Amino acid sequence: MLPRNRNRLETMPKPATSRDPNLRAIPSVDQLLRAEGVAQLRSSRGVSPLTTVARRVTAEMRDELQGQGLPGTKEQLLAEAVQRIHTHYQRETLATLRRVINATGVILHTNLGRAPLSQAARAAVQQAAGYCTLEYDAAEGTRGKRGGQVEQLLVELTGAEAALVVNNCAAAALLILTVLAAAGETIVSRGELVEIGGDFRVPDVMSNSGTVMVEVGSTNRTRLADYKKAMNAETRLILRVHPSNYRIVGFTDSPKLSELAALAHEAGLSLYEDAGSGVLNDLSEFGLGDEPIIKESLAAGADVVSFSGDKLLGATQAGLIVGRSEIIDRLRRHSLYRALRVDKLSLAALGVTLEAHRRGAFEEIPALQILTQTTATIASRTKKFFNKLYKNTTEDLIANLVSGESAVGGGSGPNVHLPTTLLAIKHARLTADEIESKLRHSPVPVIARIADGQVLLDLRTVATEEEPELLKALIALET
Numbered sequence: 001m002l003p004r005n006r007n008r009l010e011t012m013p014k015p016a017t018s019r020d021p022n023l024r025a026i027p028s029v030d031q032l033l034r035a036e037g038v039a040q041l042r043s044s045r046g047v048s049p050l051t052t053v054a055r056r057v058t059a060e061m062r063d064e065l066q067g068q069g070l071p072g073t074k075e076q077l078l079a080e081a082v083q084r085i086h087t088h089y090q091r092e093t094l095a096t097l098r099r100v101i102n103a104t105g106v107i108l109h110t111n112l113g114r115a116p117l118s119q120a121a122r123a124a125v126q127q128a129a130g131y132c133t134l135e136y137d138a139a140e141g142t143r144g145k146r147g148g149q150v151e152q153l154l155v156e157l158t159g160a161e162a163a164l165v166v167n168n169c170a171a172a173a174l175l176i177l178t179v180l181a182a183a184g185e186t187i188v189s190r191g192e193l194v195e196i197g198g199d200f201r202v203p204d205v206m207s208n209s210g211t212v213m214v215e216v217g218s219t220n221r222t223r224l225a226d227y228k229k230a231m232n233a234e235t236r237l238i239l240r241v242h243p244s245n246y247r248i249v250g251f252t253d254s255p256k257l258s259e260l261a262a263l264a265h266e267a268g269l270s271l272y273e274d275a276g277s278g279v280l281n282d283l284s285e286f287g288l289g290d291e292p293i294i295k296e297s298l299a300a301g302a303d304v305v306s307f308s309g310d311k312l313l314g315a316t317q318a319g320l321i322v323g324r325s326e327i328i329d330r331l332r333r334h335s336l337y338r339a340l341r342v343d344k345l346s347l348a349a350l351g352v353t354l355e356a357h358r359r360g361a362f363e364e365i366p367a368l369q370i371l372t373q374t375t376a377t378i379a380s381r382t383k384k385f386f387n388k389l390y391k392n393t394t395e396d397l398i399a400n401l402v403s404g405e406s407a408v409g410g411g412s413g414p415n416v417h418l419p420t421t422l423l424a425i426k427h428a429r430l431t432a433d434e435i436e437s438k439l440r441h442s443p444v445p446v447i448a449r450i451a452d453g454q455v456l457l458d459l460r461t462v463a464t465e466e467e468p469e470l471l472k473a474l475i476a477l478e479t
């Protein structure tokens with residue numbers, strides 16, 4: 001059959017100009033669109049996009065067959081063309097997770113993969129992608145412990161007795177509630193029965209674990225005495241949930257974690273805190289004083305604490321569990337742990353990221369670097385970018401610098417205001433929706449937001465290396 005050039009579909013070949021009789025054997029775009037082999041694509045992908053692909057395929061075949069001998073029958077050539085169309089769509093679907101430029105200013109954007117990994121973490125993932133020492137001790141030549149290095153770093157960073165890593169924070173909550181309280185009751189404040197973005201609902205996870213949920217207090221006020229009154233012979237656990245992206249303000253009250261711990265311990269019970277994002281170091285100077293500092297939760301007496309790997313920690317999706325060794329051992333031995341354990345790629349990224357936390361090298365962790373970028377830095381980057389854009393576009397493209405706010409996202413710091421400089425874009429011949437859509441359809445999709453009839457771009461979440469691609473996408477608006 002025909003020689004294949006894998007890159008052909010990416011560049012539009014020159015149309016053939018000769019009257020080579022061989023070329024007449026190549027199916028026309030019309031024939032190709034009517035072919036039975038593409039009937040399904042016609043309905044699933046739509047005629048217009050399919051026409052574009054069909055045009056490319058026929059042009060490509062014409063190009064390849066110029067001046068060659070007759071390569072096959074008409075039927076064979078039609079089959080070949082159909083096959084090429086399918087190959088095109090297969091390649092496209094293979095890359096289901098595409099890189100995007102996040103110009104939304106939302107740092108931990110759940111739809112865009114939350115925390116971006118550091119270069120070191122990316123390299124570690126790359127290394128672990130092949131065979132690796134996941135459960136192997138290369139020095140001794142013996143079986144090793146999965147996640148051992150990461151657990152050690154978590155212990156060091158939080159002062160916990162032991163640590164364990166599972167697939168995400170929801171999995172951590174499910175495992176902890178199952179192991180510690182499936183056979184009895186768990187007490188929780190009504191003000192903490194929250195739903196976090198991405199379908200995590202505290203009451204649902206509790207019911208999945210088998211524990212009986214005992215709600216105490218009211219939505220805005222729960223006192224220590226409310227917990228005390230609810231305790232009985234069936235009580236196994238006291239749960240504290242960080243409300244994350246939900247805030248009750250005004251007339252509120254809840255006991256300190258240390259008071260809850262003392263109450264639990266007096267009765268021989270355990271205290272579990274689902275810290276959500278949590279932080280390893282105090283980030284209150286960036287408005288994140290509400291996020292539990294994991295080390296402090298343990299010091300206050302929590303017996304076990306869970307938090308997410310891809311929120312303010314800045315690594316991959318993971319549920320990090322720290323606490324007393326007796327509890328961690330029970331979690332590790334339970335059969336549910338096997339179903340919830342974390343994979344090698346996440347462990348690789350977590351290890352490197354935790355190591356950066358340990359060295360205090362926060363500038364190496366993109367989520368924190370993006371969060372702590374100064375207003376002046378962002379303003380000056382955006383101004384420079386604006387000037388480049390101005391030089392490369394016509395007056396139809398109207399760009400302005402306006403002040404605005406970035407957001408932490410991922411259910412963390414809902415009240416945090418991060419001042420930023422936005423690039424506001426309008427175009428003489430395009431609506432804001434059209435601009436937004438064109439940017440999304442760029443070779444590397446640019447994700448932006450719309451407000452007041454203009455498209456807003458926040459460079460806070462755009463890496464400096466991505467600026468040329470963003471510039472290209474904006475220049476292409478005019479074509």
Ligand SMILES: *Cc1c(COP(=O)(O)O)cnc(C)c1O
Pocket residue numbers: 168169170171196198200241242243244245274275276277307308309318319410411
């Ligand atoms: C985000 C969050 C979760 C869920 O964490 P995932 O890692 O996304 O599963 C659970 N609890 C709280 C309090 C959270 O903020």
